[in-house]
Amino acid sequence: MQSPTIDPAKTALNYHQAHATDSHHAEHPDLRRFGLIMFLAAEGMIFLGLFGSYLAFRATMPTWPPAGTPELELLLPGVNTVILIASSFVMHNADTAIKKNDVVGMQTWLAFTAAMGGIFLVGQLYEYSHLEFGLTANLFASAFYVMTGFHGLHVFVGVSAIVAVLWRSRVTGHYSSEKHFGVEAAEIYWHFVDVVWIVLFGLLYLL
Amino acid sequence: MTQAQLQETANLPALAEEAGHRNWRDYFTFNTDHKVIGIQYLVTSFVFYCIGGVLADLVRTELRTPDSDFLNPELYNEVFTLHATIMIFLWVIPTGAGFANYLVPLMIGARDMAFPRLNAVAFWMIPPAGLLLIVSLLIGDAPEAGWTSYPPLSLVTGQVGEGIWIMSLLVLGTSSILGALNFLVTILKMRVPSMGVYQMPLFCWSMLATSALQLLATPVLASALILLAFDLLAGTTFFNPTGGGDPVVYQHMFWFYSHPAVYIMILPFFGLISEVIPIHSRKPVFGYTAIAYSSLAISFLGLIVWAHHMFTSGIPGWLRMFFMITTMIIAVPTGIKIFSWLATLWGGKLRLNSALLFAMGFVGTFVIGGISGVMLAAVPFDIHVHDTYFVVAHLHYVLFGGSVLGIFAGYYHWFPKITGRMMNEFWGRVHFALTIVGLNLTFLPMHKLGMEGMNRRIAMYDPKFTFLNEICTIGAYVLAVSTFPFIVNAIWSWMYGPKAGNNPWDALTLEWMTTSPPAIENFDELPVVATGPYDYGMGNRQTVQVPLSDEQEPVLAAGPKSILRADPDPAVAARPEDRH
Amino acid sequence: MNIPSSIWTLLIGVGLTLISLWYGQNHGLLPVAASDEAVLVDGLFNSMMTVSVGLFLLVEGVLIVSAIRYRQRPGDNTDGPPVFGNVPLEILWTALPAIIVIGISIYSFEVYNSIGGFSPHDMHEPVAQEATRMPGAAIAATLNDSPAANLNQQKSDEARQDPATASVRNDNQIPQKQNAPGMGVVAPTLGASSDREGKPPEMVVNVTGMQYAWIFTYPETGVVSGELHVPLKRETQINMTANDVIHAFWVPEFRLKQDAIPGRQTEVRFTADRVGKYSLICAELCGPYHGAMKTQVIVETQQDFDNWMTEQQASASTALNQAVAAVDRTDLSPNEFLAPYTKEMGIQSEMLQQIHSFHH
Numbered sequence A: 001m002q003s004p005t006i007d008p009a010k011t012a013l014n015y016h017q018a019h020a021t022d023s024h025h026a027e028h029p030d031l032r033r034f035g036l037i038m039f040l041a042a043e044g045m046i047f048l049g050l051f052g053s054y055l056a057f058r059a060t061m062p063t064w065p066p067a068g069t070p071e072l073e074l075l076l077p078g079v080n081t082v083i084l085i086a087s088s089f090v091m092h093n094a095d096t097a098i099k100k101n102d103v104v105g106m107q108t109w110l111a112f113t114a115a116m117g118g119i120f121l122v123g124q125l126y127e128y129s130h131l132e133f134g135l136t137a138n139l140f141a142s143a144f145y146v147m148t149g150f151h152g153l154h155v156f157v158g159v160s161a162i163v164a165v166l167w168r169s170r171v172t173g174h175y176s177s178e179k180h181f182g183v184e185a186a187e188i189y190w191h192f193v194d195v196v197w198i199v200l201f202g203l204l205y206l207l
Numbered sequence B: 001m002t003q004a005q006l007q008e009t010a011n012l013p014a015l016a017e018e019a020g021h022r023n024w025r026d027y028f029t030f031n032t033d034h035k036v037i038g039i040q041y042l043v044t045s046f047v048f049y050c051i052g053g054v055l056a057d058l059v060r061t062e063l064r065t066p067d068s069d070f071l072n073p074e075l076y077n078e079v080f081t082l083h084a085t086i087m088i089f090l091w092v093i094p095t096g097a098g099f100a101n102y103l104v105p106l107m108i109g110a111r112d113m114a115f116p117r118l119n120a121v122a123f124w125m126i127p128p129a130g131l132l133l134i135v136s137l138l139i140g141d142a143p144e145a146g147w148t149s150y151p152p153l154s155l156v157t158g159q160v161g162e163g164i165w166i167m168s169l170l171v172l173g174t175s176s177i178l179g180a181l182n183f184l185v186t187i188l189k190m191r192v193p194s195m196g197v198y199q200m201p202l203f204c205w206s207m208l209a210t211s212a213l214q215l216l217a218t219p220v221l222a223s224a225l226i227l228l229a230f231d232l233l234a235g236t237t238f239f240n241p242t243g244g245g246d247p248v249v250y251q252h253m254f255w256f257y258s259h260p261a262v263y264i265m266i267l268p269f270f271g272l273i274s275e276v277i278p279i280h281s282r283k284p285v286f287g288y289t290a291i292a293y294s295s296l297a298i299s300f301l302g303l304i305v306w307a308h309h310m311f312t313s314g315i316p317g318w319l320r321m322f323f324m325i326t327t328m329i330i331a332v333p334t335g336i337k338i339f340s341w342l343a344t345l346w347g348g349k350l351r352l353n354s355a356l357l358f359a360m361g362f363v364g365t366f367v368i369g370g371i372s373g374v375m376l377a378a379v380p381f382d383i384h385v386h387d388t389y390f391v392v393a394h395l396h397y398v399l400f401g402g403s404v405l406g407i408f409a410g411y412y413h414w415f416p417k418i419t420g421r422m423m424n425e426f427w428g429r430v431h432f433a434l435t436i437v438g439l440n441l442t443f444l445p446m447h448k449l450g451m452e453g454m455n456r457r458i459a460m461y462d463p464k465f466t467f468l469n470e471i472c473t474i475g476a477y478v479l480a481v482s483t484f485p486f487i488v489n490a491i492w493s494w495m496y497g498p499k500a501g502n503n504p505w506d507a508l509t510l511e512w513m514t515t516s517p518p519a520i521e522n523f524d525e526l527p528v529v530a531t532g533p534y535d536y537g538m539g540n541r542q543t544v545q546v547p548l549s550d551e552q553e554p555v556l557a558a559g560p561k562s563i564l565r566a567d568p569d570p571a572v573a574a575r576p577e578d579r580h
Numbered sequence C: 001m002n003i004p005s006s007i008w009t010l011l012i013g014v015g016l017t018l019i020s021l022w023y024g025q026n027h028g029l030l031p032v033a034a035s036d037e038a039v040l041v042d043g044l045f046n047s048m049m050t051v052s053v054g055l056f057l058l059v060e061g062v063l064i065v066s067a068i069r070y071r072q073r074p075g076d077n078t079d080g081p082p083v084f085g086n087v088p089l090e091i092l093w094t095a096l097p098a099i100i101v102i103g104i105s106i107y108s109f110e111v112y113n114s115i116g117g118f119s120p121h122d123m124h125e126p127v128a129q130e131a132t133r134m135p136g137a138a139i140a141a142t143l144n145d146s147p148a149a150n151l152n153q154q155k156s157d158e159a160r161q162d163p164a165t166a167s168v169r170n171d172n173q174i175p176q177k178q179n180a181p182g183m184g185v186v187a188p189t190l191g192a193s194s195d196r197e198g199k200p201p202e203m204v205v206n207v208t209g210m211q212y213a214w215i216f217t218y219p220e221t222g223v224v225s226g227e228l229h230v231p232l233k234r235e236t237q238i239n240m241t242a243n244d245v246i247h248a249f250w251v252p253e254f255r256l257k258q259d260a261i262p263g264r265q266t267e268v269r270f271t272a273d274r275v276g277k278y279s280l281i282c283a284e285l286c287g288p289y290h291g292a293m294k295t296q297v298i299v300e301t302q303q304d305f306d307n308w309m310t311e312q313q314a315s316a317s318t319a320l321n322q323a324v325a326a327v328d329r330t331d332l333s334p335n336e337f338l339a340p341y342t343k344e345m346g347i348q349s350e351m352l353q354q355i356h357s358f359h360h
Helices: A008-012 A015-021 A031-060 A075-099 A103-130 A139-168 A181-206 B003-010 B024-028 B034-062 B073-107 B116-124 B126-138 B159-189 B202-234 B247-281 B288-302 B317-345 B354-377 B379-385 B389-419 B425-452 B463-496 C006-025 C036-069 C087-114 C147-161 C163-168 C302-326 C334-345 C349-358
Strands: C186-190 C203-210 C213-218 C223-225 C228-231 C235-242 C247-251 C256-260 C265-271 C276-282 C294-300
Touching (some): A103 A139, A139 A181, A139 B202, B024 B034, B034 B116, B073 B159, B073 B389, B317 B379, B354 B425, B354 C036, B379 C256, B389 B463, B425 B463, C203 C228, C203 C247, C228 C302, C235 C256
Parallel strands (some): C186 C265
Antiparallel strands (some): C235 C265, C247 C276, C276 C294
C-alpha cells in the first residue's frame, strides 16, 4: 500500500529505552507495579464472583452443606492455613533483604517461601485424596473443589514465580536494592494469594 | 490567530519531520506500536462485523415468512447465537479498544501505551477466539443457546458448540481485561505534564470509565463461565436443577458482567461523539465536567443494575424495585450527555460532513434506545415486553443506532489521521442516508411487534406479524447494501484519496498536532497543551457576544477559568499570566 | 446560546405537549387488554409514552433545526461562540430527567403493588427437608406442604408418560427432574392484587412447561389439558414449574410473563376480564422449536367454563381407555398415532415432522 519509510533507528528503540534516554520525557514512575495491582484487582473479581455464587447457593438451600455431606476435617487445612499465612511474612523478609542489597538473604527467604508454598500444595493434594466426596457428589462438594482448586492453581503460579525469581537471581546483579521489581511482583502476588485463601478458608471450612 | 493555529504553533517542536508510513506486512505481525495494534483491532473487528452482518441477514431472511422454511430451526438458533456473540465480543468491544489504542496515547501525548507488549498480546488473542466461533459453525456444532447461554438449556444443546463458546469467551474476556488494564495505567500515568485530568479529551474520560468497568466486571463473567464449563464438561450441577443447582445464580453472575458490557459497548462511542461534535460544530463542548462525570456515574451505576434483565426470573419484589430505581437513575447522566451534545450543536457553525452527520444520527437514534430503556426499567411494563422484539428493538437502537453510528462517525473523523488521506464526502453521505433509512426500517417496527406479542429468538411466528417482519427484513437488506459504499470508499480513499494534511479539521486535541499518519513514536518531543481540548472560538472572544455563557461564573462552569480544571503546568501554560 | 424568543418557545412547548398527550393515548401499539392487571400496565405505558414522545420530538427538533439554521455557510471558516456551559441550564436538564424518572418509578411502584408484586402474605417459607441429594438418590420434595404443588408434580409426571409428550421430549439429553430439589423456592412473583390481599385465589391452575408444550392441570378436578381455560372475572392463580429447561409463560393480552424454572415453583395471579381466545407463548429460549411452543388461553364465562370442565372429566376416562387400546395399534405410523394427542397439546404435526427429520 505505502512504501516503507520507517527510519530503522527509530523502530529499534523500544519505548522504555527511548524514554530513559530522552531528556524531554520526565521520568515516569515505574508503571509495572500499578499494572500488577490492576491485574490483581481483576483476579480478585474472579474470586469474588466465585464467593458470591457460593453465598448465593448457600442462601437458597434449606440446609447447608447439603445433608449427607461429611464433616470437613479442620486440622490439616488449619495447619496449611498457618503455613500459608506465615509464608507471607517470610516472603516479606526477602523483600527487606533485597532492599538492603542482601541477595543471599533474599534467596534464602525466597527458598523458604517457595518451600512453604510447596508444603501447602502437597497438603491440599493430601486432603483431596482423603476426602470422602468427589467433585460431583453435591453442590457443596463441587464448589469446594472448584474454589480450592482454582486457588491452588494460583498458589502454584505463585510458587513458580518465586522459583523463577530465584533462578534469575543466580546472575550477580540481576536484582539489587535499586532494581528488584521481580521480587516485588512475586511478593505482591503472594500476599494476594494469601488473602484469598483466608477468605476461602473462612467460607468453606468455618462458616 | 485561531486556537488551532495557536496549538499547532506551540507544538511545532513536537511535530515529526515525516509521516510514519508503515509497510503493510507490519499489520500482520506481532507489533508493539499502539497505532499498528489500533489498526489491527479496527480492521479485524470490521471483518467480524461483516460476518455478523451476514448472519443477521440470514436471521432476517428466515423471519421474512412466518414458517421455518429457510434455515432449519437448530441452525437458526446457532446463527442468532453467533450473530450476537460476534457483534458484541468481536465487533463493538474490540472496535472500542481499537479506537482507544490508536487515539489515547496520541491524545495524551504519550509515545505508546504503558505496556506495549501486553497490548499486542491482548490483540492477538482475538483472531483465534473469533475463528474458533466461526469454525464451530462450519463443523456443524455451533453454540445454540443464545448469547446469554442460560443453563439448563446451554447444558443440553450440544457439548462441543457450547464448549467452544465458553472457551472463546474466556479468551476474549482475558483480552478485554488486559486491554482495560493497559488503558487505565496509560490514561492515569502517562499524560504529558501539561495535561491535568481536566484537560484530557473527553474520549479519555470515557475510556477511563469503560476500562474500570471492564476490569471489574469481566472477571465475574469468567467465574460464571468456569462454573458453567464444569457443569458442561465435568458433570457438576452448579446451575443444573437436576442435581440441586440453581440456574438463576448463573443469570445473576452473567448479567453482573453483561449489563456493564452494554456500557462497555456504548461509553467509548459517547467519548468519540464528544470529540466529533465540538470539532465539527466549531464550538467548545457544552458542559465538559458534566459529560466527564456522567461517564463515571454511568460506569458506577452500571455495576448495580444487572438484575433488570431478570424481572421475570422470579426474584423478590423488593429486589425488582431496587434494580428498577437504579436503572432509572442511569437515565439522568445519559440525559445530561444528550442535552450537552445538543447544546454544543446549537448555535455552532456545523460542518455537515459525514463524521458530523453520523454523530448527529447517533444522538437522534440513540435517544430512542434510551427512552425505550427507561420504559423497560419500569417493572410492570418490562414484565410484558421482556424477551420480546421490543427488547430486540431497544438493544439495536442502542447498539446500532448508538455504538455503530458512533463507530462510523469515528471512522470518518479519524480516517485522515490514520491514513493521511481524506475520504470521499459524497459516498460518505450516501452511506449515512442508507444507514439511517435501513436502521429505522429494520428496528422501528420491532417495537410494535414485541408489544403485540412476538417473542424473540423464534424461527416461526404468528402469521399476523408477517407484514411488519417483511419491512424489518427489507430494512436489514438496506443495511447490508449500505456497507458497500463505505467499504469501497475506505479502500479507494486509503489508496488514492486527496492528502489530508496534519490537521484537516482544525482540531485542538494532540492527535492532530502530529503528522498524518502519525510518526512512529508519535511526537519528536513532548507536546504541550497550549489550549484546552475544546477551546474553539476563543481567538477573538472579546468581539463575540456570548449571551448564555457562564464565563462570569468561573467557579462552577467548565470554562477555561474554572477551578474544576487542574492547574496548568507553569512552564507551558496557555495564558501568559499563568507562566512563571 | 441563542434560545428562540419566548413566545416561540412557549408555542413550541404547548404544541409538543399537545402532540405528546394525544399520541400517548392513541399509539395503537398494544394488543387488547384482557385482564385487570393489563389495564394498569397500559396506563403506565401510556404515560411513559406521553413523556417519551415529547422528549423524542424535542431532541429530533433541536437536531434538525441546528442542522438547518446553524449549518456552516460557504466561505465562513470562523468558529462558533465560545460557550462552555451554563449552570442553570445544566441543573435544569439534570433535574428534569431526575424528576421524570422518579415519577415513573413511583407510578411503576404503585402499579406493581396493585397487581400484587409485593403481596408478602403469600410468601411460602422454603421448607427444610431431610433431603438426601447424592446423585442417583431420589430427591425428596420440599413442596409437600402444599397439596396443589404435589398434585402438580404428580400430574406432570403422568403427562410425561403420555406418548404425545414423550415424542417431543429428549429424555436422553435432559435427565428429568423428579421433584423440586431442596431449594424448591416458592416465589410468589405476582400475588393477590391489593384489593384481594390475604385472600386465597378463587381458582388454581398448575402449569408445567416442557420442551415444547404446556400442560395445565386443574387440581380441584384433576383435569389435564393442553389449553388453558379460565373463567371470566375470577382471580386465577398459576403455579408453574418446568421439567427440563427454563420456559416463560406469556399471555400478551394479560401483560403477564413469568419464567417457569425447573427446580422452582413460581406463582402468578391474574383476573381475566374479557372473553376470547389469546395466545399463550413461551417467551424464554428453550430450544430449536421455541417458536412453536405456544397454545391458547380461552377466557370464557363461568357457565362455558363449567361445561368444558365437565366434558373434560367425562372424556378423561374414555381417553385413557383409548390410549391403552392404541398402544397395540402398531399398524399406525408414529405421526398418525400421535395425531389426536398432539392436536390436544397444541403441537403442530409439521413440527413433529421436522423434529423427526432434524433431530438426531
